[in-house]
Amino acid sequence: MENKLIEHGLNTNRRHFLSKLSLGLGSAALGSLLIPDLFSGINGERDVDPLAGIPHFAPKAKRVIYLFQNGAPSQLESFDYKPKLREMWGEELPDSIRQGQRLTGMTSSQTSFPMVGSIYDFQQYGQARAWVSELFPHTAKIVDDICIIKSMHTEAINHDPALTFFQTGAQQGNRPSMGAWLSYGLGSENSNLPAFTVLLSKGKGNGQGVYSKLWSNGFLESVHQGVQFSSGDDPVLYLSNQEGMSGQQRRKMLDRLAELNQLSFEKLGDPEIHAKVAQYEMAYRMQTAVPEATDLSKEPDMIFDLYGEDSRKPGTFAANCLLARKLSENGVRFVQLYHQGWDQHGNLPNEMRDQAKDVDQASAALITDLKQRGLLDETLVIWGGEFGRTNYSQGKLTKENYGRDHHPRCFSIWMAGGGVKPGFVYGETDEFGYNIAKNPVHVHDFQATVLHQLGLDHERLIYKHLGRRFRLTDVAGHVVKDLLV
Numbered sequence: 443m444e445n446k447l448i449e450h451g452l453n454t455n456r457r458h459f460l461s462k463l464s465l466g467l468g469s470a471a472l473g474s475l476l477i478p479d480l481f482s483g484i485n486g487e488r489d490v491d492p493l494a495g496i497p498h499f500a501p502k503a504k505r506v507i508y509l510f511q512n513g514a515p516s517q518l519e520s521f522d523y524k525p526k527l528r529e530m531w532g533e534e535l536p537d538s539i540r541q542g543q544r545l546t547g548m549t550s551s552q553t554s555f556p557m558v559g560s561i562y563d564f565q566q567y568g569q570a571r572a573w574v575s576e577l578f579p580h581t582a583k584i585v586d587d588i589c590i591i592k593s594m595h596t597e598a599i600n601h602d603p604a605l606t607f608f609q610t611g612a613q614q615g616n617r618p619s620m621g622a623w624l625s626y627g628l629g630s631e632n633s634n635l636p637a638f639t640v641l642l643s644k645g646k647g648n649g650q651g652v653y654s655k656l657w658s659n660g661f662l663e664s665v666h667q668g669v670q671f672s673s674g675d676d677p678v679l680y681l682s683n684q685e686g687m688s689g690q691q692r693r694k695m696l697d698r699l700a701e702l703n704q705l706s707f708e709k710l711g712d713p714e715i716h717a718k719v720a721q722y723e724m725a726y727r728m729q730t731a732v733p734e735a736t737d738l739s740k741e742p743d744m745i746f747d748l749y750g751e752d753s754r755k756p757g758t759f760a761a762n763c764l765l766a767r768k769l770s771e772n773g774v775r776f777v778q779l780y781h782q783g784w785d786q787h788g789n790l791p792n793e794m795r796d797q798a799k800d801v802d803q804a805s806a807a808l809i810t811d812l813k814q815r816g817l818l819d820e821t822l823v824i825w826g827g828e829f830g831r832t833n834y835s836q837g838k839l840t841k842e843n844y845g846r847d848h849h850p851r852c853f854s855i856w857m858a859g860g861g862v863k864p865g866f867v868y869g870e871t872d873e874f875g876y877n878i879a880k881n882p883v884h885v886h887d888f889q890a891t892v893l894h895q896l897g898l899d900h901e902r903l904i905y906k907h908l909g910r911r912f913r914l915t916d917v918a919g920h921v922v923k924d925l926l927v
């Protein structure tokens with residue numbers, strides 16, 4: 443109890459400081475701070491700057507739109523052109539190249555590992571002469587606006603740990619996601635909308651599931667959890683007033699609930715009580731803000747034409763890209779899209795063509811749309827999956843058909859805006875497309891670089907929990923400055 447009273451005293455002093463601060467900064471400036479961030483938990487201790495919403499240094503980007511391609515698109519059919527694999531079609535992968543790498547249970551029993559080049563053609567585009575597959579004609583048109591990283595790598599070899607690793611910095615669950623870390627470190631730009639939102643879509647290919655742990659707040663305060671938006675009549679479930687309850691009645695109910703929660707806080711000293719109150723208040727404000735921010739009916743036909751016909755269909759990747767632009771435009775700090783269907787263990791030539799068609803036009807349109815609105819420079823857009831695909835065929839190889847297993851050693855992603863070098867290709871893989879030959883970028887390096895662009899030092903964005911200081915990049919990671927303007 444003594445520790446709780448000490449903690450309560452610290453929190454009271456902080457609230458007193460904020461009240462004084464509001465007199466000097468004004469309510470608008472104070473409103474930009476995420477108040478629950480300023481309270482240390484009984485088991486948690488904030489080790490970064492004492493005020494949420496203040497970055498460590500001047501940021502290049504204000505917000506992130508992350509187009510996560512769940513299931514792992516093949517780099518060999520997208521951005522990593524390997525003519526050598528075509529020349530050696532059907533030949534065994536040399537042991538000197540594989541180097542005893544562990545395989546998944548899906549190919550570990552294979553006695554043969556025949557190399558297979560992409561059946562799709564590649565051409566060079568843009569000032570950087572970047573190689574892009576014929577599957578991505580719209581992306582090819584914006585290649586001078588994006589930075590392609592061909593040397594990503596990870597330790598995770600299966601979907602769930604690999605996806606969790608990218609999103610939370612750890613292969614196991616119960617850690618804060620990247621969006622939650624940004625909410626914790628920077629707060630929200632719009633007090634009427636959550637700092638972190640999530641949009642889901644399914645493609646035509648073989649899908650891998652996504653789980654709410656991927657947008658969890660982990661051990662951070664619950665206000666930092668991602669808010670999932672749906673494609674139904676109610677974008678956020680349970681947000682609307684119940685039948686028979688007016689807005690005025692809801693306001694009175696929340697005021698009385700806050701009074702009861704304050705009594706509980708004074709007795710228990712648990713800062714999560716304040717976090718819950720903040721969530722209730724956010725939900726109240728969102729009742730007005732969300733319908734307006736998610737209304738696509740006022741978008742002109744030229745915008746729908748830019749994103750493609752699917753953008754008129756709620757819940758599609760194209761519609762979610764357009765919605766992501768609107769949410770970002772309205773001050774949502776981190777918009778996370780998950781598009782499922784990239785797990786092509788077999789029938790890759792047919793499945794990947796359809797899957798790429800789902801996302802290519804809308805992904806490129808998002809870059810074009812942000813650019814024409816003057817928002818690309820301050821918005822970091824990321825496109826990519828959780829690992830890559832093998833250069834050998836999973837299962838039977840024919841001239842018309844093949845599959846590719848999981849490959850963590852090298853894969854490609856791209857980024858755009860937010861101070862990242864445009865028209866730039868970084869990293870190289872060997873001629874077999876199996877190992878990295880130049881400039882490796884680990885998942886933690888990627889995460890450190892994203893945080894850096896938002897003005898956060900990944901080594902200082904720390905939360906003490908159960909006696910340990912945690913961070914998104916764990917105990918590793920460095921900013922890849924060659925990627926930055």
